[in-house]
């Protein structure tokens with residue numbers, strides 16, 4: 001795969017302005033920001049800026065002068081950088097000065113009382129207890145929820161500030177599931193990274209594996225065979241289909257619509273059965289790997305897959321209207337948990353949540369992964385930004401996905417399913433960025449090698465890393481009782497965020 | 500037509516009657532060992548193929564720890580002798596950690612059910628997730644109409660106060676250790692702990708790092724282990740029923 005990202009150097013003090021000016025052009029967006037040691041005893045702050053016009057972008061590297069462990073924050077000009085800068089603060093001990101909400105994001109001071117910053121061995125910041133944003137005023141009260149929630153769901157803490165039954169602010173504190181994924185990835189032999197890379201968010205194994213493979217193939221300069229690219233795309237789209245179908249059931253559950261809460265999960269199971277047919281496991285593990293895919297799809301299984309999709313399609317035609325053409329459902333979802341297009345854009349919201357709020361950004365139309373961007377299904381977009389719009393986007397994508405999957409399977413390219421690259425050594429000072437439209441949205445694996453060819457930084461940006469802020473905004477002004485519905489309509493990953 | 504009742508009737512009964520069916524031939528499960536002699540020292544293919552160091556080969560004695568195995572089947576593909584083979588059984592849970600360690604020569608150990616079985620008829624379960632959402636999704640799947648875990652008297656509850664058992668997923672990094680302990684402390688005795696998935700059992704790929712995400716073993720006493728990454732819903736049901744004492 002070709003590297004579509006140009007590296008430029010900048011001083012830390014000019015970084016914020018350079019990024020802002022570069023992003024001012026149409027079709028460009030903030031991708032991610034992180035830090036790394038540059039092998040010369042220095043730390044660099046690095047911003048990844050994406051260009052939707054070219055399918056590539058810019059990596060802007062700002063080396064900190066020795067002993068300087070801070071830089072002027074990008075967040076005041078580029079709000080989408082706000083969590084990334086806080087993560088760098090935790091993991092590297094490097095401060096973004098002038099950040100409007102400067103506090104920890106990932107590491108909890110009580111769980112890591114005396115340890116150094118894990119990715120730099122520098123002194124850790126934020127040793128104080130976590131300062132929740134306090135809302136003051138008459139009648140304001142707080143409701144703390146979590147980390148362990150009532151359902152079968154990942155842990156995180158929500159601090160609601162409410163006036164009566166209405167949420168006036170929501171402070172989301174995550175990091176409970178931090179397990180040191182990025183550091184471990186940089187320590188492993190590259191051939192074995194894929195097992196961990198794909199479980200960075202284990203509910204998105206195909207998406208993570210594809211982002212990993214794409215990044216590594218860019219570094220290695222290899223092009224997987226067309227058949228492999230098509231099969232990977234099938235895996236990615238099955239993952240999207242399964243999760244969107246599951247979400248329709250879960251949304252039904254959260255409004256007390258038991259019939260649909262019971263009818264959709266078996267449909268999700270039917271999609272997972274097809275995923276198992278393709279990859280060997282329901283969760284599509286160990287399938288997509290650098291160089292291609294792990295096993296071929298023979299004609300019998302291909303036919304079974306196509307037939308399975310026909311059955312699912314027919315069944316969903318009956319089930320989907322039960323949700324989206326039901327006045328009682330629409331009543332609950334319409335206008336609930338609204339996220340305005342402006343705020344969605346400013347905070348860089350991605351995926352179905354962004355497309356429900358007016359965005360037309362879908363990484364499948366922009367960045368090389370699988371058969372994309374050469375072929376891509378039509379992008380769904382809505383403007384109302386409420387729970388209903390997020391449900392509708394999923395339905396649009398279910399329809400488009402079913403059609404696209406059948407198309408893909410109908411004319412699978414012939415030939416090899418992988419190129420053996422396991423003996424390859426990683427080149428020196430290389431960078432690979434794998435950007436995938438996973439079912440929750442834009443997912444980035446950003447891998448950098450040092451002057452010896454070892455991985456100097458493996459950075460992952462899960463779509464949820466952008467979207468948690470979207471949920472916090474959408475919850476404002478809603479009933480506390482509607483929060484589970486708002487939350488489910490985003491259905492974000494905690495572990496993909498915490499890493 | 501917009502009639503959910505009609506859709507439900509049309510769906511009919513989809514619950515699997517055949518309990519704990521093997522995975523289909525298309526699926527890959529956990530690896531298992533046969534008595535076929537291993538080619539040992541001049542081979543070691545399985546050892547170098549394994550991403551989690553789950554296998555050791557000493558002369559011709561092969562030992563495989565299913566508690567740190569992902570089920571990637573790289574070892575199965577690599578083994579020229581047929582010593583390591585694929586196992587498609589979904590009855591994979593065991594009562595003790597040492598039962599997860601299998602060998603090609605020593606007979607597998609099995610532990611019998613404890614004499615006191617307070618939850619043989621029903622089990623109320625509090626799930627605690629700590630970083631493996633695929634596993635959580637398979638737990639949720641076990642409650643759907645296909646697997647229908649409720650028919651075995653197993654129910655998931657919202658609070659540790661109502662719970663007889665704590666079902667743990669994920670590797671329990673440092674920031675979840677305290678919440679996990681507090682959840683356990685809030686449960687009335689007698690109580691069980693069941694670890695689901697390789698990360699919960701041993702930390703899996705996460706173990707040994709600065710986050711001390713090494714699984715639940717050093718934190719709470721465990722009554723059943725369910726290997727797999729993630730385990731199949733049937734395996735999850737198997738583990739819970741084993742902990743209840745409803746299965747041998």
Ligand code: SF4
Nearest residue numbers: 549568569571572574
């Ligand atoms: S299946 Fe288990 S033992 Fe075999 S290679 Fe994979 S992780 Fe190792």
Ligand code: SF4
Nearest residue numbers: 537538542543545578
């Ligand atoms: S791959 Fe098979 S034959 Fe070779 S060492 Fe392992 S068990 Fe023995």
